[in-house]
Every structure is written in C-alpha cells, then in structure tokens.
Amino acid sequence: MFSLRLLTLADATQLADYHQRNAEFHRPWSPLMPPDYATPAFQEQRLRNYFRRHNWGEQYRFGIFTEAVLDQASVQLIGTITLAAVEREFFQNGRLGYSIDQQYQNRGVITANLQKVIHFSFVEQGLHRLEASIMPHNAASRRVLEKCGFEKIGYSPNYLQIQGVWRDHELYMRLAEE
Structure with a gap:
C-alpha cells in the first residue's frame, strides 16, 4: 500500500534521495537540473520556495x-x-505533473494517486479544469492520463525545454464535470 500527502520541509532528504535514485530514469522527461539538484540542501530550498x-x-x-x-x-x-x-477567479484551472520511482512503474501507483489529486483539485479546491502535457513518445504517461479521464486537446511544438532542447508536447485536459 501507498499513502499520498502534501510534502513538508522534513521531506527534503527523501526528495534528494528520490531524485538521486531516479536521475537516469527521469532524464528523458526532465529539464536540465543544476549539479546540486539531488541534495537535501537544494530540495529544502526548493520546498521553502514551494511553500x-x-x-x-x-x-x-x-x-x-x-x-x-x-x-x-x-x-x-x-x-x-x-x-x-x-x-483562480474566472479560470479555476491548474496544471498537473507527476513522476514515479523506476521500481514502481507500471503498477498503477501514479494512476491511483493522480485520481486522489484530481478529487482534491475539483472537490476541495473547486477547480473547473486540469491540464497536463506530455511528450508524444511517452506512452506510459499517456496511458495514465487516459485512465484518469483526460482527453487530448492539442499539440504544441517546442513547448518545454527538456535536457536543453525544446520539445513538442501533446496537451491534455479534464473538466470537473467529466
């Protein structure tokens, strides 16, 4: 079993360890990171900015x-x-991003927990719309979004810089009513 919760400052070391363990696995989908990205100090500062x-x-x-x-x-x-x-206000929209430890891929962990975050977004936060973007060749992520009720709404050339190169992405969305 797995639990989902908001991250706290106490999670900085766990985040650093997670990024160290999965650096190569996540590399094809990630931006270039600074050399100290997978350190507790960097993750602690990143969490402080997030708060x-x-x-x-x-x-x-x-x-x-x-x-x-x-x-x-x-x-x-x-x-x-x-x-x-x-x-907020007239848009009530948010964007989702997710990642999983290589040892736990293809086990439904992201799908099950993304469903919880979707519920949080629509029910607890009152959002109307959620978006996600994926690189076209990321079949696993596409399956997650489709299982969670997202539909492809477009294609955006040179959308995000991944590993120093501007990459095309497919755009997905889900409305609260769906």
Whole structure:
C-alpha cells in the first residue's frame, strides 16, 4: 500500500534521495537540473520556495510514500504529483505533473494517486479544469492520463525545454464535470 500527502520541509532528504535514485530514469522527461539538484540542501530550498506558492493557493506538491511496515524509518518516497499554476477567479484551472520511482512503474501507483489529486483539485479546491502535457513518445504517461479521464486537446511544438532542447508536447485536459 501507498499513502499520498502534501510534502513538508522534513521531506527534503527523501526528495534528494528520490531524485538521486531516479536521475537516469527521469532524464528523458526532465529539464536540465543544476549539479546540486539531488541534495537535501537544494530540495529544502526548493520546498521553502514551494511553500510560498502553496500559501497563496497556487501550487500543491504531493509525495507518494510506501506504508510503514514496522517503523517510520521504513517509509520511502516513491513518487511525486504536483498541481501547479493554479489560477483562480474566472479560470479555476491548474496544471498537473507527476513522476514515479523506476521500481514502481507500471503498477498503477501514479494512476491511483493522480485520481486522489484530481478529487482534491475539483472537490476541495473547486477547480473547473486540469491540464497536463506530455511528450508524444511517452506512452506510459499517456496511458495514465487516459485512465484518469483526460482527453487530448492539442499539440504544441517546442513547448518545454527538456535536457536543453525544446520539445513538442501533446496537451491534455479534464473538466470537473467529466
């Protein structure tokens, strides 16, 4: 079993470890990161910056953790889901991003926990629309979005810079009513 919760400052070391373990696995889908990205100090500062956006209601960062079997020390961060770029007032929109530990891929972990974040977004935050973008060759991510009720709405050339190169992305969305 797995648990989903908002990240806290105490998770900086777990985040650093997660990024170290999965650096090569996540590389094809990630921007270029600074050399100290997978360090506790960098992740702690990144969390501090996140808390400002969280307090303004603009971003929510969740961690997916293994359940403790005997003690809390056995809990491990194995995935992240971010609800970012939340816009209120007339738009009520947010963008989703997610990643999973290589050891837990293709087990339905992201799909199940993304469903929880979708519920949080629509029911608890009152959002009307969620968006996600993926690179066209990311079949696993496409399956996750489709299982979670997202539909492809477009294609954006040179959308995000991944590993120093501007990459095309497919755009997906889901409305609260669906």
